[in-house]
Amino acid sequence: EAGVTQSPTHLIKTRGQQATLRCSPISGHTSVYWYQQALGLGLQFLLWYDEGEERNRGNFPPRFSGRQFPNYSSELNVNALELEDSALYLCASGLNNSPLHFGNGTRLTVT
Amino acid sequence: AQKVTQAQTEISVVEKEDVTLDCVYETRDTTYYLFWYKQPPSGELVFLIRRNSFDEQNEISGRYSWNFQKSTSSFNFTITASQVVDSAVYFCALIFQSGGSYIPTFGRGTSLIVHP
DSSP states (O other), X not given: OOOOEEEOSEEEEOTTOOEEEEEEOOTTOOEEEEEEEOTTSOOEEEEEEETTEEEEEOSOOTTEEEEXXXXXXXXXXXXXXXXXXXXXXXXXXXXXXXXXXXXXXEEEEEO | OOEEEOOOSEEEEETTXXXXXXXXXXXXXXXXXXXXXXXXXXXXXXXXXXEETTOOOOEEETTEXXXXXXXXXXXXXXXXXXXXXXXXXXXXXXXXXXXXXXXXXEOOOEEEEEEO
């Protein structure tokens, strides 16, 4: 069974640009969660998608957005990039209260 | 509000020592689930264990053991006879259900360094 896959592995952008990160969940999982892991800050909850809808979002500005496609894959968009957006972005998939399965993450660097 | 506290930012031990990672949680829900994840240097979070709020039995899996105590809202993780490969960041997490939503909350993580 394929795990959660994220692309790209690394992404380098400059301030003001937009970044798009992609995630494919484990087959059968309808929920996708996005987390930001900045240095020293642990995992900060960004967004939760389930059955194509945004169910919840964390305490992040609106320039962090995304969507979930009919095949349950998901995209995270970060507009007007700022230096402090540099972080590891982790995607996880799950079903209700089952353990989340995480991808390897996308390392975003903003210069 | 839901919250997970891992007070130990970093723990350093020598191989073969036992080490306990603390996790304290806050929630008003009576039904919730607690998890531990391991994040090795490669970055991927690896699921270790899940415990629901109605099951206070401790669990042992090889060198790993977990102590869940609702009275103190703690879910501590002990590694016996630690090994260098145990070096990683360990996260405790809480999932509760609120209005049909399952919202995972993570602690800040404890970095475990095991020296040879």
